[in-house]
Amino acid sequence: MKIFKAPTLARVTGIDGDAVLHEARTLIAKKLDQPSRRAFMQRSLTLGGLSLLTGCSISDNTQVEAALTKISRFNDKVQGLIFSPTQLAPTYTEAEITRPFPFNAYYGENEVREVDEASYKLEVTGMVADRHAWTLAELRAMPQHDQITRHICVEGWSAIGKWGGVRFADFLRHIGADTTAKYVGFKCADDYYTSIDMPTALHPQTLLTLSYDGQPLPPKYGFPMKLRMPTKLGYKNPKHIKAMFVTNTYSGGYWEDQGYNWFGGS
CATH class of the missing domain: 3.90.420.10 (Oxidoreductase, molybdopterin-binding domain)
Structure with missing residues (x-):
């Protein structure tokens, strides 16, 4: 019995997904100087998130960088929606x-x-x-x-x-x-x-x-x-x-x- 492997992104589209993510993370590293902020964005970025949230081609650097901006703006909208104007931050002695x-x-x-x-x-x-x-x-x-x-x-x-x-x-x-x-x-x-x-x-x-x-x-x-x-x-x-x-x-x-x-x- 033959075992069929699920087609990879590279086989279907000719795009190397790992290479795209590597390039996106490299762009993040160039854009963000603070190590903790850079590491957070690099760890949280996935190929699915990059393509799903942006709906754009991920085969060139310009669109990858634009995708990162769209993801950031998406995060802004989510934070704005869940922000409570009455919930207080903790206070201390x-x-x-x-x-x-x-x-x-x-x-x-x-x-x-x-x-x-x-x-x-x-x-x-x-x-x-x-x-x-x-x-x-x-x-x-x-x-x-x-x-x-x-x-x-x-x-x-x-x-x-x-x-x-x-x-x-x-x-x-x-x-x-x-x-x-x-x-x-x-x-x-x-x-x-x-x-x-x-x-x-x-x-x-x-x-x-x-x-x-x-x-x-x-x-x-x-x-x-x-x-x-x-x-x-x-x-x-x-x-x-x-x-x-x-x-x-x-x-x-x-x-x-x-x-x-x-x-x-x-």
């Missing part, structure tokens, strides 16, 4: 705070940007009623809230810190932001930029942070302000914010434009 809280940025600690407090104003544009630029004194005069939450880095480490500031939802409502808009974007003094979805912007734990551990926010943690979101990975939490805008236009982000997932849920 002061005894559990990580001391010292680690520095994190795409540059070294000796390159932290210095922002002049006296001349600083937060620029507000886009789909908002009140577009006046905010001083730190005005922001500090708004109701302040503290949270002790965990920062989770895409590189695999985490740390617990105490952050204080204005609930971002309160600020958005105060300036008459159109909360039916899709995105809120941020530009930073260190040339970083990112954008988030409106449901996350309105989450009760999303904080326009002005202090750390009861003191004015230090430069290494993002002075004059950072957006603290315990529901998102660290790279989604912009520091040294100098401008924000409410929009329906997707504006990406520093790491997102280099291949990271845009939603970035933790």
